[in-house]
Amino acid sequence: MKVTNQHKAFGGQVKFIQHDSDATKTPMTFSVFEPEGIISGAIFWLSGLTCTEQNFITKAAALEAFSKHRLLLICPDTSPRGLSLPHEHADWDFGSGASFYVDALSDGYKDHYQMYRYISEELYALMIENYPIKNKVSIMGHSMGGHGALLMGLKNPGKFNSVSAFAPIVNPMQCPWGKKAFMGYLGEDRQAWLDYDACELIRQGKKHPNPILISQGTEDEFLESQLRPENFMKVCDEYQQPLNFEYQSGYDHSYYFISSFIQQHITFHQQYLV
Amino acid sequence: MKVTNQHKAFGGQVKFIQHDSDATKTPMTFSVFEPEGIISGAIFWLSGLTCTEQNFITKAAALEAFSKHRLLLICPDTSPRGLSLPHEHADWDFGSGASFYVDALSDGYKDHYQMYRYISEELYALMIENYPIKNKVSIMGHSMGGHGALLMGLKNPGKFNSVSAFAPIVNPMQCPWGKKAFMGYLGEDRQAWLDYDACELIRQGKKHPNPILISQGTEDEFLESQLRPENFMKVCDEYQQPLNFEYQSGYDHSYYFISSFIQQHITFHQQYLV
Numbered sequence: 001m002k003v004t005n006q007h008k009a010f011g012g013q014v015k016f017i018q019h020d021s022d023a024t025k026t027p028m029t030f031s032v033f034e035p036e037g038i039i040s041g042a043i044f045w046l047s048g049l050t051c052t053e054q055n056f057i058t059k060a061a062a063l064e065a066f067s068k069h070r071l072l073l074i075c076p077d078t079s080p081r082g083l084s085l086p087h088e089h090a091d092w093d094f095g096s097g098a099s100f101y102v103d104a105l106s107d108g109y110k111d112h113y114q115m116y117r118y119i120s121e122e123l124y125a126l127m128i129e130n131y132p133i134k135n136k137v138s139i140m141g142h143s144m145g146g147h148g149a150l151l152m153g154l155k156n157p158g159k160f161n162s163v164s165a166f167a168p169i170v171n172p173m174q175c176p177w178g179k180k181a182f183m184g185y186l187g188e189d190r191q192a193w194l195d196y197d198a199c200e201l202i203r204q205g206k207k208h209p210n211p212i213l214i215s216q217g218t219e220d221e222f223l224e225s226q227l228r229p230e231n232f233m234k235v236c237d238e239y240q241q242p243l244n245f246e247y248q249s250g251y252d253h254s255y256y257f258i259s260s261f262i263q264q265h266i267t268f269h270q271q272y273l274v
Numbered sequence: 275m276k277v278t279n280q281h282k283a284f285g286g287q288v289k290f291i292q293h294d295s296d297a298t299k300t301p302m303t304f305s306v307f308e309p310e311g312i313i314s315g316a317i318f319w320l321s322g323l324t325c326t327e328q329n330f331i332t333k334a335a336a337l338e339a340f341s342k343h344r345l346l347l348i349c350p351d352t353s354p355r356g357l358s359l360p361h362e363h364a365d366w367d368f369g370s371g372a373s374f375y376v377d378a379l380s381d382g383y384k385d386h387y388q389m390y391r392y393i394s395e396e397l398y399a400l401m402i403e404n405y406p407i408k409n410k411v412s413i414m415g416h417s418m419g420g421h422g423a424l425l426m427g428l429k430n431p432g433k434f435n436s437v438s439a440f441a442p443i444v445n446p447m448q449c450p451w452g453k454k455a456f457m458g459y460l461g462e463d464r465q466a467w468l469d470y471d472a473c474e475l476i477r478q479g480k481k482h483p484n485p486i487l488i489s490q491g492t493e494d495e496f497l498e499s500q501l502r503p504e505n506f507m508k509v510c511d512e513y514q515q516p517l518n519f520e521y522q523s524g525y526d527h528s529y530y531f532i533s534s535f536i537q538q539h540i541t542f543h544q545q546y547l548v
Contacts, residue, residue, distance in 0.1 A: 008493070009530035061335035063533065219282070256283035259337065 001130070004029070010067035011036035014057060019126070023118035024080040025111060030123065031057045033066050033073040034131075041273030042072035042133040043266070044119070044160075046141030046148035049177070050097045053077045056142075061259040065266040071273070072131055076119055078145070080112045087184070093177050094184055100172065101148035102196045104185040113185055116196070120152050124159060138269040140164040142258055143222070146214075147172055150198035150232075154206040162272035164213035164265045166258050167220050170232035171199040177226050202235045211242035213268045215261045217251030244268075275404070278303070284341035285310035288331060293400070297392035298354040299385060304397065305331045307340050307347040308405075315547030316346035316407040317540070318393070318434075320415030320422035323451070324371045327351045330416075335533040339540040345547065346405055350393055352419070354386045361458070367451050368458050374446065375422035376470045378459040387459055390470070394426050398433060412543040414438040416532055417496070420488075421446055424472035424506075428480040436546040438487035438539045440532050441494050444506035445473040451500050476509045485516035487542045489535045491525030518542075 005016040012035040021028040031053040043066075045056045053075045056062070066073045079099035085108040088095035104113035128134050139160045141149035146168020153163030172178020173193050186192045194200045216229050223229075229245065236243040251257040279290040286309040295302040305327040317340075319330045327349045330336065340347045353373035359382040362369035378387035402408050413434045415423035420442020427437030446452020447467050460466040468474045490503050497503075503519065510517040525531040 007526055007528050007530040008491075008524040008534075010534050014530055058333050058529065061338065061533070063530075064335065217282075250282040252281055254281050255332065256281040256288055256337075259335070260282075260284050 001126070009033065010063045012063075012067055014063070016053065021080075021118055021122060023114040023122045026080040026082055028080065028118065028123075029053050029077050031075045033057060033063055035067045035070045035072065037070050039072050039132055040070045041136035041138070041270070042074060042127060042131065043269050044137065044139040044149075044152075045073060045075045046101060046119070046139070046145030046152075047075065047078050048141075048143030048145050049078070050092050051078050051145070052097070055255070059255040059259070060262050062262045062266065065263045069266060069270050071266065071270065072127075072133060074123070074127055076123055079115065083112055085109055085112070094180055098144065098181065100144060100178070100181040100185060100196070101151065102182070102185050105192060106185055106187050109185050116151070119148070120156055120159065136161065136273045138162040138273060140166075140265055140269065141168070142166040143253065144169055144177070147178075147198060150212070151196055151201060153208050153212070154198060154201045157208045162210045162269050163208055164268055166215050166261070166265075167217060167222070167227055167253055168198070168214060168229075169226060171197060171228055173197045173200065174231065175226045175228065199231050199235045202239050202241050205239070207239070207241050210272055211244050212236070213244045213246075213265060215246050215248055215265070217253065217257045218247050218249050219251060220253045222253055275400070283307065284337045286337075286341055288337070290327065295354075295392055295396060297388040297396045300354040300356060302354065302392065302397075303327050303351050305349045307331060307337055309341045309344045309346065311344050313346050313405055313407060314344045315410035315412070315544070316348060316401060316405065317543050318411065318413040318423075318426075319347060319349045320375060320393070320413070320419030320426075321349065321352050322415075322417030322419050323352070324366050325352050325419070326371070329529070333529040333533070334536050336536045336540065339537045343540060343544050345540065345544065346401075346407060348397070348401055350397055353389065357386055359383055359386070368454055372418065372455065374418055374452070374455040374459060374470070375425065376456070376459050379466060380459055380461050383459050390425070393422070394430055394433065410435065410547045412436040412547060414440075414539055414543065415442070416440040417527065418443055418451070421452075421472060424486070425470055425475060427482050427486070428472060428475045431482045436484045436543050437482055438542055440489050440535070440539075441491060441496070441501055441527055442472070442488060442503075443500060445471060445502055447471045447474065448505065449500045449502065473505050473509045476513050476515050479513070481513070481515050484546055485518045486510070487518045487520075487539060489520050489522055489539070491527065491531045492521050492523050493525060494527045494531075496527055
């Protein structure tokens with residue numbers, strides 16, 4: 001692990017770290033906030049389309065709360081970088097910056113876009129090795145990263161104590177962003193898609209023992225077209241997955257929305273990390 | 275005034291606003307945060323080199339405190355835009371994004387780079403006209419914007435109830451950034467420079483009745499070469515300008531530093547805005 005940049009913030013340290021990933025076979029970059037004092041737990045943050053390891057740590061106004069609760073923040077990048085795969089850089093909603101946190105099966109992508117494995121196994125293990133956070137790790141994310149947090153948490157309830165999301169893509173098989181990504185990364189066989197769709201995972205009997213917290217702005221520009229939270233509410237209800245779903249009146253899809261409710265999410269996770 | 279973008283945040287509204295400026299003879303953009311409820315006062319934020327009206331409002335983690343104290347935040351851009359003056363876009367520390375908040379005297383620039391007048395007169399009047407903040411306005415800034423806040427406050431103590439700065443350029447006549455800017459905007463006659471140098475303004479007898487708050491990181495990469503806060507401490511001491519100067523150990527020049535102490539600055543201003 002090589003620290004490429006470091007800044008003191010709220011008594012702790014923001015670090016930008018680069019390492020060579022086995023899963024993606026590329027260098028990968030992530031950021032952390034290390035609070036001052038004895039670390040009491042960790043929260044992974046998964047970002048949305050077009051983001052990097054920079055967005056959340058600079059724009060979410062979250063570091064004070066991480067500092068106060070002495071929680072480690074871990075922000076992975078949203079895809080491998082520095083490659084030239086087919087169509088990888090053509091669109092903002094596919095390829096670079098848009099991994100959808102799956103383990104790709106398609107030609108070219110399957111060799112590098114192993115982001116599910118990268119986060120839930122490789123980076124997870126690296127963090128446990130380097131920080132005293134064993135059995136005290138939770139996960140949250142936004143939009144595509146909210147989808148990532150839901151699938152990581154539902155598939156690994158023993159690894160992630162709690163799960164929350166802002167404006168998540170809950171049902172990627174049923175929305176344009178998700179269909180495009182799954183077709184490109186997983187191919188035409190829809191059977192493979194079922195592994196990476198939060199609604200389908202619940203239907204398969206996957207469950208998280210703790211309530212999942214979701215915040216959703218009512219003025220979100222992607223609410224109807226891409227997010228469709230009611231699909232997740234319905235399936236959670238049907239399969240008894242505890243869910244705290246909150247509509248927030250007037251908020252959109254931006255970091256202004258995230259920053260307004262991030263303290264609530266951190267406090268939510270904190271109760272499962274003590 | 276045309277609202278080009280708007281986001282709900284912490285119960286209030288972030289707005290990006292464009293208007294035609296008399297002072298700069300260009301369209302100018304600024305951002306505001308309008309808190310929910312009855313506005314109790316306002317603080318101008320002046321940004322540093324290369325910044326726009328976006329940086330502070332997205333990266334400073336300040337909106338919660340503005341919301342809590344029901345204060346209006348006003349973030350002007352750092353220069354006129356859309357022009358093609360000589361050398362205007364050649365360097366990051368001169369011209370576009372680097373106005374130094376002076377009223378330029380040099381050919382070409384004098385027709386547009388009237389940022390001192392734009393902020394202290396035109397935008398100030400526009401804000402008073404549009405919000406119930408008369409006699410309840412303070413000012414703060416960072417680096418080049420810290421210099422701007424100091425000179426606006428020292429020259430207009432009746433307009434700005436209190437002044438604070440993060441890592442300000444306190445003595446531009448004596449540092450490379452300032453010399454380059456003043457030469458380019460004001461010309462070779464150093465007499466004109468004295469009007470825009472906080473140390474020189476104090477020497478001329480300018481004074482703010484309330485203490486000036488300055489926060490400075492000890493690991494700031496520009497501390498020795500550009501900022502030289504000891505020059506300001508010395509002259510404030512000599513001329514009895516009240517000054518709360520705080521070194522913050524380990525902090526650098528970034529928004530991570532600003533976000534760590536912005537609440538302290540807002541609380542400081544709030545006591546002079548009630």
